[in-house]
Amino acid sequence: MVPPSVSYLGRLAPSPTGHLHLGHARTFWLAAERARLADGVLLLRNDDLDAIRFRLDFVAAMFEDLRWLGFTWREPVITQSSRLPAYRAALAKLHAAGLIFPCTRSRRDVLEAISAPHEHAAVPAPDDEPVYPPQFRPPPDAPLPPLGEKITVNWRFRVPDGEEITFHDARFGPQRAVAGRDFGDFLVWRKDDVPSYQMSCAVDDAELGITEVVRGADLIKSTFRQLLLIRALGHAAPAYYHAPLMLDDQGQRLAKRHDSLSLRTLRAQGVTPAEIIAKFAAETT
């Protein structure tokens, strides 16, 4: 529990799917700075639900890299794979409220439907979920099958079509998106019985009492989805600050494949944490 004296609770939420790079470090540094300026506290959340890309050695490496850079957080670390009952309870709540539906369509079905000549839905950016074709939705009054003990089908959140969702981003200012147009019915639970990133993240931010989420600007669209989930679950939403993404020399966004900019590589080359942090601090002044 957070003592009442802490009015700012932030989080660092790395995924153990590769080595952290300079872009992660800058986002986490901004998160730490915002917590420090607000006299607040950070939690560390280990987003370890991606079973395919997960590696145990990445977990150890990410903690070590964060410590090396001088970050501190309140223990214990929150590990998503140990919070499955909380996500499952949230899913049951959405199910009871009739806000989700089972979906047996593949990503390919969805992409084919939206690229059909008579459809005008935007083709998604490569790393974003396509807008779910409304013709694939069951009618709103169709009875929902039970969730079952083990989930073997994808479940999606039915977005409120046409509703404008807004939030104020502490870095980028007012943000808006229209549900059903800018993003569609999104995954909350996967058929391999794991919650989606949107679901686990929304439940954690809300239930752990995070007051401000600081993360990369690539997640702005996810924020709209998570705001809908947080509202549907009856929680208050945190504030948001999205950090600009770091680009490489070719103007490409840094990814875990940029090994040359991984913190490990920089460290092996003799770069010090002080040099890294001084560079971030110089950029923001």
Ligand code: GLU
């Ligand atoms: N673990 C997520 C990632 O590394 C970040 C989630 C978040 O900050 O909401 O992309």
